[in-house]
Amino acid sequence: xxxxxxxxxxxxxxxxxxxxxxxxxxxxxxxxxxxxxxxxxxxxxxxxxxxxxxxxxxxxxxxxxxxxxxxxxxxxxxxxxxxxxxxxxxxxxxxxxxxxxxxxxxxxxxxx
Amino acid sequence: xxxxxxxxxxxxxxxxxxxxxxxxxxxxxxxxxxxxxxxxxxxxxxxxxxxxxxxxxxxxxxxxxxxxxxxxxxxxxxxxxxxxxxxxxxxxxxxxxxxxxxxxxxxxxxxxxxx
Numbered sequence: 001x002x003x004x005x006x007x008x009x010x011x012x013x014x015x016x017x018x019x020x021x022x023x024x025x026x027x028x029x030x031x032x033x034x035x036x037x038x039x040x041x042x043x044x045x046x047x048x049x050x051x052x053x054x055x056x057x058x059x060x061x062x063x064x065x066x067x068x069x070x071x072x073x074x075x076x077x078x079x080x081x082x083x084x085x086x087x088x089x090x091x092x093x094x095x096x097x098x099x100x101x102x103x104x105x106x107x108x109x110x111x112x
Numbered sequence: 113x114x115x116x117x118x119x120x121x122x123x124x125x126x127x128x129x130x131x132x133x134x135x136x137x138x139x140x141x142x143x144x145x146x147x148x149x150x151x152x153x154x155x156x157x158x159x160x161x162x163x164x165x166x167x168x169x170x171x172x173x174x175x176x177x178x179x180x181x182x183x184x185x186x187x188x189x190x191x192x193x194x195x196x197x198x199x200x201x202x203x204x205x206x207x208x209x210x211x212x213x214x215x216x217x218x219x220x221x222x223x224x225x226x227x
Contacts, residue, residue, distance in 0.1 A: 032214045036218075046215055051214060099160065099168050100147075102156075103154050104153055
């Protein structure tokens with residue numbers, strides 16, 4: 001079945017540091033890939049997505065590229081801010097329906 | 113434009129009881145999915161409703177059931193509650209007819225505690 005593996009946290013970075021959160025997946029066919037973010041006390045928000053190989057999703061300075069050859073969708077940001085502190089979930093959707101399979105989440109803490 | 117809303121925000125029940133959670137999708141959305149998020153884990157897909165029918169189901173027992181109404185709102189029912197059912201229950205809506213079918217919008221969730 002479908003599965004998503006992402007790096008365990010927590011990840012602690014200083015403000016303006018470079019961020020990478022690794023994500024790899026297993027799926028049948030050609031899934032759509034997503035990064036969701038969950039800020040403290042809030043619900044899940046879609047951060048970015050990519051629907052086919054070599055697509056790059058981007059939003060709020062975050063980027064991720066759909067790499068079919070390595071089945072990966074790593075999240076990157078060049079300069080993190082304290083306000084980026086949250087839990088980040090990598091996810092995929094495959095098949096004709098809209099079931100989304102999530103990873104376990106990576107907690108990011110950015111310190112001033 | 114109201115987003116996805118869920119009620120109640122918090123709920124405390126005892127083992128063996130039954131619970132009903134409610135969800136109103138984002139305006140214009142016709143599909144509702146339910147997820148269970150245990151503490152420190154990613155959400156797990158329970159089931160999805162479209163046109164008032166359950167269209168896809170995850171690996172959850174029959175104690176978990178649902179319903180979708182003509183106005184697209186939805187309920188999640190859990191019978192014979194177990195301690196392990198304690199979790200954050202998330203509702204997500206999307207549209208098969210218009211917009212971006214790949215994108216789900218999540219509600220804030222209902223925190224269920226089973227004692």
